[in-house]
Amino acid sequence: MSDSVSIMDRRKFIIRSAVLGCSAAASPLITPIALAQAPWEQRLVVIILRGGMDGLEVVRPVGDPLFSRYRPTLAQGRGSDLDGFFALNENLSDLMPLWRGGELGFAHAVATPYRDKRSHFDGQDLLEAGTQTLKGAGRDGWLNRMLGQVSGVTMKTAFAVGHGDMILLSGEVPTSSWSPEARLDLSPRGRRLLEVLYHDDPLFQEAGRTALEMTGMSAGKGKRASGNEIMAMMMRGARAVRAQSLARFAAERLNEDTRIAAFSINGWDTHRTQTNGIRRPLGELSDAVLTLRKVLGPNWNKTVVLAMTEFGRTVRENGSRGTDHGTAGVMLMAGGALRGGKVYGRWPGLGESDLYQNRDLLPTSDVRAYAAYAMRGLFGLERGVLERVVFPGLDMGDDPGIIA
Secondary structure, eight states, rough: OOOOOOOOHHHHHHHHHSSSSSSSTTTTTTTOOOEEEOOOOOOEEEEEEEEEOHHHEEEEOTTTTTTHOOOTTTGSSOOSSSSSSSSEEEEGGGHHHHHTTTOEEEEEEEESSSOOOOOHHHHHHHHHHOOOOSSTEEEEEEEHHTTTTSSTOOOHHHHHHHEEEOOGGGGSOOEEEEOOOOOOOOOOHHHHHHHHTTTTOOHHHHHHHHHHTTTTTOOOOOOOOOHHHHHHHHHHHHHHHHHHHHHHHHHHHTTTEEEEEEEEOOOOOOOSOOHHHHHHHHHHHHHHHHHHHHHHGGGGGEEEEEEEEEEBBBBSSSSSSSSOOOOOOEEEEEEBBBBOEESSSOOOOOSSGGGBBBTTTOOOHHHHHHHHHHHHHHHHHOOOHIIIIISSSSOOOSSOBBOO
């Protein structure tokens, strides 16, 4: 996507490229992956968690007595103890051996500079652009700017795989893209099924309707499918871009000349029945990390994985046993080059006076700072370059020491 394309044009393009899904920002079928070569032995994998992952659900502050009061339903879930205060969501329990081995860590109460409007598109644009404000965001991404600061970088292996582009690796350094042509011909019954699925969310309903219309899924085309066949097609389409497959694809290239990889895991927008809704994306995230570790083999020891989301979610659960768009959240970090086994960051507390706007977890750290220190530790970039060029306007603060 060229610099001349506006952020609004990008939104329209992504919505019209969707085959299924709620909003384009959270659709399970919009899953790009990008790769880039670099002259180092160290590897960096960035996973964008689209839809606003609830950090309080993933790394639960069970040691804070207010947690269960704000979430009488959601706080009932089981978890694995991390440090006596935080517990890891049970759907990530397969990652506990990494935690015990110092290969898994988290940064809590982190956020980008994005505040208040809580738009998926704006939040993701700012996260991938790495800028201080939305002005100028969408033209290039922080990984691309980082590569531009290193001599000897080649980009012959640079891909965006999936529907839509990732700003993260967009910029002056050229990249290639590949989008699988996924198309479903649905009967009126199938169209009605999708409408029912997204009926209760006006944004999702409109985006789904637009996607169906723009991809030509009109009634009466071809053989009509049964309800079971429709669901089977939907599941096959979702599995076709599962994070596990993307992680394997990325790891195989990282074992060759590629040193930077980025892809997305979607489905984190849990407004309703969050306990059930977050199970799938958490499983995808766990599978992705474990697949990277397995396929990378010895190269895992030279790798750091950063999993970042555009914003967190409200401290209080809503009437639908879900959570709404919020501010601070959590960042997952993994890899053999990570100093893990720790929840980084300053915990702000959950008292009413401690919350952001009396509703959200208060940000105490900039999520970009952790990414910056990861790149400094892995690739030796100077602090001034990271603060002025890669993340313009960032104050990295004190080094949290996340790189082993």
